[in-house]
Every structure is written in C-alpha cells, then in structure tokens.
Amino acid sequence: MEKFVLHEGLVAPLDRSNVDTDAIIPKQFLKSIKRSGFGPNAFDEWRYLDHGEPGMDNSVRPRNPNFVLNQDRYVGASILLVRVNFGCGSSREHAPWALQDCGFRALIGESFADIFFNNCFKNGVLPIVLPKHEIDALFGLTEFSPGFRLKIDLPQQQVARPDGHTIPFEIDAHRKESLINGWDDIGRTLLLAEKIREFEERRISQQPWLFA
Amino acid sequence: MAKTLYEKLWNAHVVHNEPDGTALIYIDRHLVHEVTSPQAFEGLKLAGRKPWRTSSIVATADHNTPTRRWEDGITDAVSRQQVETLDANIREVGALAYFPFKDKHQGIVHVIGPEHGATLPGMTVVCGDSHTSTHGAFACLAHGIGTSEVEHVLATQCLLQKKSKTMLVRIDGKVGIGVTAKDIVLALIGRIGTAGGSGYAIEFGGEAIGALSMEGRMTVCNMAIEAGARVGFVAVDETTIAYLRGRNFAPKAELWERAVSEWRDLVSDVDAKFDEVIVLDAARIEPQVTWGTSPEMVCGIRGDVPAPEDFSDPVKREGVARALQYMGLSPRTPLSQIKIDKVFIGSCTNSRIEDLRAAASVVKGRSIASNVKLALVVPGSGLVKRQAEAEGLDRIFVAAGFEWRQPGCSMCLAMNDDRLEPGERCASTSNRNFEGRQGAGGRTHLLSPAMAAAAAIAGRFVDVREIF
Numbered sequence: 001m002e003k004f005v006l007h008e009g010l011v012a013p014l015d016r017s018n019v020d021t022d023a024i025i026p027k028q029f030l031k032s033i034k035r036s037g038f039g040p041n042a043f044d045e046w047r048y049l050d051h052g053e054p055g056m057d058n059s060v061r062p063r064n065p066n067f068v069l070n071q072d073r074y075v076g077a078s079i080l081l082v083r084v085n086f087g088c089g090s091s092r093e094h095a096p097w098a099l100q101d102c103g104f105r106a107l108i109g110e111s112f113a114d115i116f117f118n119n120c121f122k123n124g125v126l127p128i129v130l131p132k133h134e135i136d137a138l139f140g141l142t143e144f145s146p147g148f149r150l151k152i153d154l155p156q157q158q159v160a161r162p163d164g165h166t167i168p169f170e171i172d173a174h175r176k177e178s179l180i181n182g183w184d185d186i187g188r189t190l191l192l193a194e195k196i197r198e199f200e201e202r203r204i205s206q207q208p209w210l211f212a
Numbered sequence: 213m214a215k216t217l218y219e220k221l222w223n224a225h226v227v228h229n230e231p232d233g234t235a236l237i238y239i240d241r242h243l244v245h246e247v248t249s250p251q252a253f254e255g256l257k258l259a260g261r262k263p264w265r266t267s268s269i270v271a272t273a274d275h276n277t278p279t280r281r282w283e284d285g286i287t288d289a290v291s292r293q294q295v296e297t298l299d300a301n302i303r304e305v306g307a308l309a310y311f312p313f314k315d316k317h318q319g320i321v322h323v324i325g326p327e328h329g330a331t332l333p334g335m336t337v338v339c340g341d342s343h344t345s346t347h348g349a350f351a352c353l354a355h356g357i358g359t360s361e362v363e364h365v366l367a368t369q370c371l372l373q374k375k376s377k378t379m380l381v382r383i384d385g386k387v388g389i390g391v392t393a394k395d396i397v398l399a400l401i402g403r404i405g406t407a408g409g410s411g412y413a414i415e416f417g418g419e420a421i422g423a424l425s426m427e428g429r430m431t432v433c434n435m436a437i438e439a440g441a442r443v444g445f446v447a448v449d450e451t452t453i454a455y456l457r458g459r460n461f462a463p464k465a466e467l468w469e470r471a472v473s474e475w476r477d478l479v480s481d482v483d484a485k486f487d488e489v490i491v492l493d494a495a496r497i498e499p500q501v502t503w504g505t506s507p508e509m510v511c512g513i514r515g516d517v518p519a520p521e522d523f524s525d526p527v528k529r530e531g532v533a534r535a536l537q538y539m540g541l542s543p544r545t546p547l548s549q550i551k552i553d554k555v556f557i558g559s560c561t562n563s564r565i566e567d568l569r570a571a572a573s574v575v576k577g578r579s580i581a582s583n584v585k586l587a588l589v590v591p592g593s594g595l596v597k598r599q600a601e602a603e604g605l606d607r608i609f610v611a612a613g614f615e616w617r618q619p620g621c622s623m624c625l626a627m628n629d630d631r632l633e634p635g636e637r638c639a640s641t642s643n644r645n646f647e648g649r650q651g652a653g654g655r656t657h658l659l660s661p662a663m664a665a666a667a668a669i670a671g672r673f674v675d676v677r678e679i680f
Contacts, residue, residue, distance in 0.1 A: 016534075017527050018406055018506050022646045027627045031276065031290040033250035033297050035359075051652050054290055083527055085407035085440065089644055090625075091342040092248065093358035114410055114442045115342055115356055122360035172374065173232035185360070186261070189236060189368045192228050196370055199227045199238055200265070209463035209471045210240050210335060211267065212308075 002124035003182035007105050008151045009078030012069055013142045019082060020089035021116060025098040028053055038094055039101030043069065069102075073146050081138055082109035086127075087116025096120045106152050108159065110135050121175050122185065126152065128159060128169045154180060214481035217447050218378050218413045221353040221478070225336050227370055236370045237353075240335040243321045244271040244307070244362070246298040247627070248340025252363035253301040264369035269307035270330045273298055274320045275627050277313050279590050279617035286313065291628065308461070311594075319593025319619040322346040322560035326430065327595055329459025333448050333475040338365055343560045343643065345436040348445030349429035350452060351478040353413075355442055376443070377487040379412040380480075383420035385494040390677040392570065393428035394562060394641070394660035396420060396492070397435040398500035402510040404490060409441030412488065415480060416446050420494035426455040427564045434561045435643055438507040447479035501547050501673050502645045502658040504535035509645070511547070513663070513675045519543030538647055539655050540635065547673050550657070554638040555580070555587035555614075555668040556650070557661055559624035562641035563592030565599050567661040571641075572605040574665035574679055580613035581671025587614040588630060590622040614668070626651045639667035 029041045031054060040058035047070060049062040063070045069077075080099065086109045087095060096119045099107070106126040120127045130138075141161065142148045151160040154176060159167045178185060189196075204211050215223075228236040249271075256263065263269075276291040278284075286292040295313055302310045309330065311318040317328070322343055325331040333351040337344060342356035357371065365371055383396055401408070414436050421429065429446045436444025446452075453472055456462045463471045480486075498512030509532070511518075520533040520543070536543065541550070557563070557571050568591065580587050589609050591597035597619055600606055606616045623630040624642035632638050632654025641664050642649075645656040657673065666676040 015527075015530075017531050018508075020506075020644070020646045022625075022644070022649050026648055026652070027625050030247050030627065031288075031294050033254070033294055035251045045648050045652055085410065088406055088440065089342065089437075089646060091340060091344075091356040091358055093251075093340075093360060096358075111407060111410060113407070113440065115358060115437075119358035119360065122358060172234055174230050174234040174372070185372060186259070186364050186367045189364065189370055189372065190261075192236060193368075196227055196236070196238070196264075196368060200369065203238065207334070207471070207474070209467045210332060212461050212463065 001182050001184055004105065004124050004126050004154055004179040006151070006153055007078070008149060009105065010074065010076055011079045011081050011138070011142050011148050011150050012074035012077035013081045013139055014068060015083060015139060017084040018088055019086050021087055021092050021095040022089055024087065024095040025092065026052070030092060030094055035097055036101060038098035042098035042102045043067065076103065078103050079106045079108060079150055080104045081142055082107055083135070084110045086112050088113035091115045093119045093122070096123045096125050100125050108138065121179065124179065124182070126154065126179060128152070130159070130167055130169060134167050214483035214485070216378050216480045216484040216486060217351060217415055217445065217478060218376070221334065222375060224334065225353065234372055234374055237336060237373045239338050239365050239369055239371055240268060241270065241325070241330060241337040242268045242365050243325055243337065243339035243344065244269055245275055245321050245339070245341065246273045246294045247275045248359050249301065249362055250294060250297045251359045252366060255363045256366050261367045263305050263366045266306040267308045268369065270309045270325055271298065271302050271307050272311040272318055272321050272324055273313045275621045275625065277620045278628050279620050279622050279630055282314055282618055316594045319596065320560045320563060320621055322434065323563060323592030323596065326350065326426070327593060329456055329462035332456065332462065333452060333478050338371060342437045343434050345442065345444045346430050346434040346560055348433040348436065348443055349426055351445055351448045351475070353443055353445070356437060376413040377411055379409060379414045379441070379488040379490065380486040381414055381416050382418035382489065382491045383416070383494050384418050384491060385420060386423065387420050387494040387497055390499055390662060391497055392660040392662060393424050393431040395497055395500045396494070397432045398502070398507065398510050398658065399497045400492060401435065401439045401507045402500070403492065404439055406438060406506050406508045407440045409436060409439040412441050414439065414441040414444040416444060421446055422449060425566060426451060427566045430564070431561055435507070438643055448475045499660060499663050499676055501663065503539065503541060503547065504532065505538055505645055505647050506535070507643070507645060507658060509535055513547055513673060515547055517541045517543055517545045517547065548675065549672065551583055551637070551672045552639045552667055553583070553585050553636040554632060555584060555664055556623040556638055556640040556642060557588065557664050558590030558592070558622050559642035560592065561643045562661050563590060563596065565596050567641065568596070568600045568605050571661040571665035572608045574662050574676060575612045575614070575669065576608050578612055578669045580668045583671045584668055587668045588617055588623060589614050590617045591619045593619050623650050625649060639664045639673065
C-alpha cells in the first residue's frame with residue numbers, strides 16, 4: 001500500500017449529501033477483474049453526457065460541462081471535499097479504487113459511510129472527518145479562492161489552510177500507523193497466526209457445529 | 213454485567229485487541245460471489261498466500277448472471293469472464309458449498325446461505341456485499357466488506373474491526389393488514405435517515421419484529437445498511453430455531469441439542485444498556501413507497517411527494533430538489549397518481565417464497581395494467597423457484613402478464629440485461645433507489661412485494677389494502 005504521511009494538494013468540491021458508491025462507480029464497470037483503470041469512469045453518469053460502458057474510449061466522450069470535476073480549475077485536484085454520508089450504499093471497493101485512480105489521495109467531509117470509510121484506508125486514501133462549520137468554510141474557500149490548496153499532516157493529525165488556520169482531526173492509531181508506514185494489514189495480522197490458530201481450535205472443540 | 217446481544221457476539225469472536233480498540237475478529241462463514249472476489253483471489257496468489265479455511269466458504273454466481281435463455285450461457289463476454297474467474301478460483305481452493313451458474317441451487321448469495329442452514333446463530337458472517345446484514349436475522353454478526361477485506365479474511369480467517377455503538381430499534385405493537393417487514397424497515401429509514409445508523413450495530417426488537425417470520429426478519433436486517441448500519445440483527449427465539457431445524461448445514465441429533473441450548477442465550481440481557489434506542493409504533497406504519505433517490509426519501513402510500521421548501525437544511529433542500537428533478541416528479545403529487553412503466557419483484561430483500569406468495573395473492577385472477585411494459589418476477593434461488601412452481605405461483609404471475617425468470621440479482625442493480633431505460637419508472641421490491649441503480653436514467657420506487665404487485669395491476673402506486 002502507498003504510504004500517506006504529508007500531502008499538499010488542490011481541493012475540488014463535491015457539494016452533495018449521500019453520494020452513493022453507485023454514483024462513484026456505476027455497476028457496468030464492476031465487471032472488471034482488475035483493481036486499476038476505474039478512474040476515467042469515476043462519477044461516469046455525472047461526468048459524461050452519453051452512457052458509458054466498459055471498453056469505450058473515454059477521451060472522446062462528451063463531457064458534462066456542469067459537473068464540477070470537469071471544470072478546468074479543478075484539474076489535478078488530489079483532495080476531494082464532500083458533505084454528509086459520502087460513499088453510502090454498496091460495499092464495492094471499486095469506489096475508492098476509482099477515486100484513487102483519478103488522483104485523489106484524501107477526502108474531507110462531515111461524515112462517511114462505514115464500509116466505504118474502511119475501504120479507503122485499505123488503499124492508502126485518507127478520509128478525514130471534520131465538523132460542519134469547518135466543512136462549510138472549506139466549501140466557501142474552495143469556491144471563492146481559485147487554486148485553493150490544503151496541507152494534510154497525518155502524524156500531527158491536522159489539516160492546514162493557506163491562511164494558517166489549522167484543523168485537528170481524529171484517526172484510529174492502528175489505521176494511522178498502517179498508513180504512515182504503508183503496511184499491509186494481512187501481513188500484520190499474520191504475525192498473530194498462532195493466536196488465531198489457538199482461537200480456532202478452541203472454537204472447533206466448543207462449537208463443532210460451526211465447522212460442518 | 214448485563215450485555216447486549218451485540219456485546220455477546222463481539223466478545224465471542226475477539227482473537228486479539230489492539231490498544232486503540234481495534235480488534236481482530238474471527239470469521240465463521242465467508243460468502244463469496246463473482247463481482248467482489250476476483251481481485252482478492254488474485255492478491256492472495258500474488259502474495260504467495262494460501263487461504264486459511266476454505267470450508268468456511270459458500271459461493272455462488274448471482275450479480276452478473278442472466279435470468280433468461282440460460283441455454284445461451286452468459287453472452288456478455290466481460291460478465292462471462294468474471295463468472296468463469298469465480299469458477300476457476302473456487303475449483304482451485306475449494307469451498308463448503310459452491311452453486312455455480314445454472315446449478316439447481318444457484319441464487320442470490322443472501323438467499324442461499326440461510327436456506328441451506330449455512331447461516332447459523334452466533335456466527336460471524338462476511339461477504340463482499342453490503343447486504344450481508346441480511347444474515348443478522350439469525351442473531352449473527354454479519355458484515356458487508358470490501359475486496360481488500362475479502363482477501364484479508366481468505367488469508368487470515370479474521371477481520372479487523374472496531375466495536376460499534378449499539379442501537380435498539382424497537383417496533384412496538386402489531387402492524388396492520390397489508391403492512392410488511394419492508395414497510396417497517398422503510399419507515400425506520402424514513403425516520404432516522406440513511407446515515408442514522410452510521411457507526412451503530414442495530415438490534416431489531418419489539419413485538420412486531422418477534423411476530424415476523426425469518427424471511428421477514430431477513431428483509432428488515434437486509435436494509436440495515438440503508439439506514440447506515442453495517443450490521444443489523446434479531447435475537448434468537450423459537451421462530452429462529454424452528455426455521456433451522458433439518459436444514460442441510462444445520463447441526464443434527466446431539467449436536468443440534470447442544471447448539472440450540474447455546475443459541476437460546478443469543479438475546480440481549482433484560483437490563484442491557486444501548487447507546488441509542490429508537491421506538492416505532494407498528495400500528496402507525498403505512499405501506500411505504502419511496503419518491504426520491506435515497507431510501508430515506510420515503511412516505512406512506514396515502515402521502516404526497518414533498519416540496520424542497522419543506523426541508524430547512526439547505527443541503528437537504530438542494531438534495532430533494534435534485535431528486536425530484538431526476539425522478540420527474542412535481543411537489544405535492546399524491547403518490548397514488550404516479551404511473552409506472554416496469555415492475556421488479558426480486559432481490560436479496562424480497563425474493564423469498566413468502567414474498568412471492570404475497571405478490572401472487574394480490575395478482576391472482578387479475579392482469580397487469582396496459583401501461584406496464586414489463587413486469588418481472590425473479591426468484592431468489594433455484595429452491596425458491598421450484599417451491600413457487602410447486603405451489604403454482606408461476607402460473608398466477610404468467611397469467612397476469614408477468615415474466616417468470618431464473619434466479620439472480622437481476623434488476624436490483626442491473627449488471628445483467630434486466631434494466632430500466634432512461635426515464636422509465638419502476639415499482640421495485642429491491643433496496644436502493646439511487647440515481648441509475650436499475651439502469652442509467654431509470655427511476656426507482658422501493659416498496660413491498662404486495663405493493664409492487666398492486667402497482668402492476670393498477671399501473672400506478674395504489675394502497676394494497678384497497679385491493680384486499
């Protein structure tokens with residue numbers, strides 16, 4: 001997994017609540033058996049004016065000029081500013097894969113859906129929860145200050161605005177450690193293999209019907 | 213100290229605790245389907261790792277499979293490759309049970325697990341599918357997980373989890389005639405919102421939940437995720453035990469007796485404290501229909517489509533305005549005046565035999581309205597399909613103008629050919645009314661099987677209680 005320590009980047013705003021993972025990556029693209037290549041189809045139904053299918057040349061498809069991420073000022077953005085309950089619905093990990101493939105390293109919002117939130121960490125994408133008044137202010141700054149950037153400092157757990165205002169955020173110690181080191185959860189868990197084996201043997205003897 | 217059912221299930225599965233509260237949880241049952249597993253199997257192989265315990269796996273192909281002309285196979289080459297990849301992966305590693313495409317037991321993963329007794333009380337159940345919460349009906353801790361976690365479970369038989377807060381949703385009293393499990397859960401989502409259960413494990417209880425069959429409880433738990441909760445469950449009672457007796461993978465003889473005596477403790481203690489309690493009065497729940505693009509945009513069939521100005525929060529107001537535009541609806545339109553183009557009866561929410569019986573009882577002796585272009589019934593599994601056929605339900609549906617299909621996820625998420633065309637409006641027994649969910653530009657209204665059947669007959673939404 002790619003490490004996440006410090007990140008500075010252009011911010012793009014997506015001012016909608018309850019953005020679901022069907023919107024982030026529509027179902028027709030889930031037929032792929034790969035982990036990569038989903039970026040051009042992120043927000044496909046909002047991004048393009050025609051209907052997208054796997055295998056199309058996305059560079060020639062008509063773009064929706066009203067979709068915020070199609071605006072020139074947000075080209076190259078690596079921080080996505082969102083609202084409430086972002087990533088709700090389907091558990092598809094293709095959603096964070098698609099966002100990452102579009103260049104997003106961090107998401108900042110008021111709240112995230114549980115499964116999506118968790119999936120982000122597995123891919124080195126940092127979802128940050130901030131209070132509503134901070135999010136409101138960031139939406140304002142992003143809209144009215146072209147080229148608005150933020151600095152994210154994971155070890156210090158803070159987001160810094162260009163005007164010097166810093167905003168602290170919470171993160172579980174285990175997740176923070178994995179992100180900073182780029183550690184793979186499976187490798188970490190397998191260090192506990194002996195403990196898992198003991199637990200399993202006890203369970204097999206006590207509740208054998210679970211192991212039919 | 214008094215414990216909630218969640219705490220009992222959690223404590224029974226903790227292998228290891230990290231100082232920050234992250235725990236390693238042992239996984240008893242791993243359900244696998246074709247869409248979210250190929251990258252996990254590939255990752256495992258690339259890392260040179262072996263699956264930990266393949267006898268925990270129950271697998272099937274459901275999301276991509278066609279529901280008609282099975283003799284042609286899967287004609288979409290990309291879908292076919294995904295299903296063939298699942299075949300190859302399961303053949304290589306093995307499983308407790310695998311129901312491939314066209315197998316007589318094939319079906320939706322959340323239907324086949326319980327019907328074979330592969331979902332047992334006290335288990336942790338995971339699947340790379342958010343509707344895994346369905347299995348909570350059996351007092352299981354059942355989580356939807358992402359593909360990285362599928363790989364993690366394959367490799368370690370464990371999941372890294374933080375303990376959730378606990379929420380009791382108590383449905384007091386009895387529901388009225390024509391009001392179903394689907395209406396209960398939609399009414400709940402209308403009340404607490406699609407993020408209302410975020411961070412919580414929801415226990416469903418109260419008289420109205422106790423009165424539900426296991427199939428009804430599965431419908432309720434299925435949509436816990438639509439209330440934002442990753443897990444939802446119901447305590448064990450006689451209904452649970454009666455359902456499991458004699459099923460394929462349920463314990464037998466002396467083991468059955470031992471298991472049952474343990475299962476009876478899978479209830480919250482009387483004095484257990486929940487972080488949050490929500491109470492709904494069952495008698496006040498009406499048959500529900502969604503009007504927007506989020507399951508929380510829902511109201512009783514006698515209601516009207518709201519107006520954006522009814523909502524004080526500006527972000528919400530904007531969301532409602534966008535939803536009404538997408539749905540092609542005007543504020544204050546009575547739901548009963550909204551005409552439909554298609555009907556879908558199916559999905560892991562509502563494709564079990566009781567759902568089909570409820571729909572058939574409304575349809576019997578009637579015909580679908582002339583403005584309904586397509587009405588589909590897609591049974592949840594091969595077993596459900598054959599049971600329905602043995603009861604003659606298929607003939608009732610076909611006589612009324614419905615199409616009777618092969619099992620699968622079908623038009624719930626429209627990965628196969630069953631889908632809405634842009635602008636088409638559908639009465640659907642599925643679980644998500646998101647933009648484009650049933651096909652780009654399609655307009656989905658969620659409701660119960662009986663209400664979907666009534667809508668098919670009337671050609672518009674109608675209070676099923678007027679038909680009874």
